[in-house]
Amino acid sequence: MNRRTFALNACALAIAGCLPNAWAQGWPEKPIKLILSQPAGSGPDAMARLIGDQLSRRLNQPIVVENRPGGQNAIGAQAAARSTPDGYTFYFATAAALVMNSYLFKSLPYDPKNDFVPVGMVGKVPFTISVNPGSPFKSLQELVAYAKANPGKLDVANEGPKTFSGMLTVLLSSQLGIKVNSVPYASVSAGVTDTVGGQIEVIVSDVPSISQMVKAGKLRPLAVTTAKRIAGWESVPAVAETLPGFDHAGWIGIVAPAGTPAAAIQRFNRELDAVLGDKDMAARLLAIGPMTEGAGTMAQMGALLDGEHQRWAKLTRELGIVPE
Template identity: 35%
Template sequence: MAAGVLAAGMGTGAGAWAQQPAEAAWPGKPVRVIVPFPSSGATDLISRVIAQRVSQDLGQQFVIDNKPGAGGTIGAAEAAKAAADGYTLLFTTSSTHAISPHLMPRLAYKVEQDFTPIAHVADAASVLLVTPSLPVKNVQELIAYAKANPGKLNYATSGNGTIVHLNALEFSARAGVKLTHVPYKGTAQSITDLVAGQVHVLFDSIPTGMPHVTSGRLRALAVTSEHRSTLAPELPTIAETLPGYSSVTWFGVYGPAGMKPELVQRVNAAFNKAIQSPDVAAALAKLGAEPARPETPAQFHSMVKADSARWAKVIKDNNITLD
C-alpha cells in the first residue's frame, strides 16, 4: 500500500502529494470555529445553525469556540494567529472587520494582512422604529418633521460606535437632519423609553423590535437593507426614500492569512452549500437573519472593503473613537 501511494505521489509530482492532506482531504478532523462573541448571543446562535449544517454535509465536527471580549476583537486576533490549515476558522460580523478597525486603531490585527476571506453567509437588517406619539407614518414624514422641528428629536442607541449608532448617523447625514444621541447600555431600557416617548427614534434588530410593533407599542417605518426584507416584507426600505442608504450586519467566515487557494475554495463551497438549505434559512429567520447569496471569496472581500469604507467615513465625519 505504501509503495502504491508513493508511486502515485511520484507520478503526479510532489505538489499533489503536499496538497492531499490540506485541500483534498479537508476536513479530516474536527474544525474549530472561533466566534468572538458570547455564547447565546445572536452571532453565536447564527454560527451554530450554519456550522451544524456544514457538519452534517461533510460528516465532520465543527466545534464552536466562543472567545468574547473587546467588541469581538480578542477572538478575531486569536484566529489571526492560528495555523492556515483550515482547522481554525473565524465566524464573525461587520463589527470586527468593517467597524472596529476605524474605532480602535491599535487593534492587534490588520484585516487586510492577517485574514483570508472565505464566505459571506448571512445578513441581518435593522428596523427603523419610532415612538407612537410621534406624528409620522413613514420615512418621508419623519424627515419632514425633523426639519420642521430642529433639535427636538433624539435617537437611542446601544452605545457609542455600535451599528445602531452608525445607522442613525448615516440616516441623519443623508436626510440632512440633526438628531440628538441618547446612548444606552444595551437595548432593553431604550425600548422601554421609546414606548414611553422618552426617546423618539431607534434602529433595532427585527426580532427584538417587531413584536413591539405587532402589539402596537411601537411604529416601524422601514428596514435598513438595500432590498426589502423577507422577515418584514410589508416594510419599505429607507433607500426607497433616501437612495443609496443601505446597512446590514453581515456574517462571514475567515481563515488566517496564508491559506492555499484550493483550500479556501473547498471551505467556501461547504459554507455556500449550507446557506442554501431551506432548513438553515428557516432557522436564521427566527434569529432575524437571512442567508446571503452565495459569493466567491473575492466577492466577499469586495463587499467587506466597501462596507468598511462606508463606516470609515461615518466614523471620521463624526469624530468617533473608542481607544
C-alpha cells in the same frame, strides 16, 4: 547515475504535488472552531449555531462555537487572528469587525485587512428605525418633520458611536438634515426594553433584535435601511424611498486566519454554500436575521471587503469621524 537522479527527483516532485490533495482529502480530522465576537444567545450566536450544526453534518466533524464578546469585536477578532492557521479555526465576523473598526479606532489588536483571508458570505442583516406603538410618528417622514422643527429634542437609542447602529444614526441624521440625541446602550436588548417601555422615543437596531417585539405589537418599524423593502416586512418602507440611493445593511461573513491552507478554505466555502443554498435553511436564517444568497466565492467576498473599506473610508471622512 544522472538518469537515476532525474528519476528520483521526478518521483519526489510527483509525491510533493500530491500532498495538498491528500491533505485536502483528509481534512477535517478533528473538530473545527468557529469564533464569534458576540455573546451566547445573541442573534449572531443563533445564526452560527444553526449553520454550524448543518456544516458539522456535511464535514463529519463537530463545529464548536466559541463566544469571545467584548471590546467592540476586538476580543473575538484578535483571538481568531492569533489562532494557528491550520484549517481548524474560522471567524464568524461582522461588518464592524472586518471593516468599520478600521475607521473608528486609532489602533486595534488585530489587522482587519491582513490578518484574515475570505472564506464566504453568510448574508446581509437589515437594520430598522422603530418607535413605541404609542408614538405619534406613523412614518419616517413624520419623524423627520418633528426632528427638523425640534432640533436636538429627539432621543435615538443605538449601541454606541463605534457600532453599526451608532454609525447609522449619525449617517441618517446627516443625510436627512436633522439633529438628534444619539443615546448609547450597552446592549441592543436594553435599548429595545427602554423603547418598548416608552423611556426613549426611537431605536435604530438590527431587524432580528426587534422582530419578536414587532410581531407582538410592542414596536412599530418606520423604515428599513436596505435599498428595498424586505421579505416578511413588505409593509415597512425602505429609507431609500425617502433618501434615494440609501442602502446600508449589516452583514456577516466567515474568514480564516491568514495562512490557512487553501484546500481547507475551498472545502469550507463549498460546504457553506451548500448549507446556505438549502431553501429551508435560508428561511430559518431569515426568521432570525440574515438574508442569504449563498456563500459566493472567496474572490467575491474579497471584492466585497475591498468595496466596503472604500465606502466606509469615504463616509467617515464626509461625516468628520476621527478614529479614537
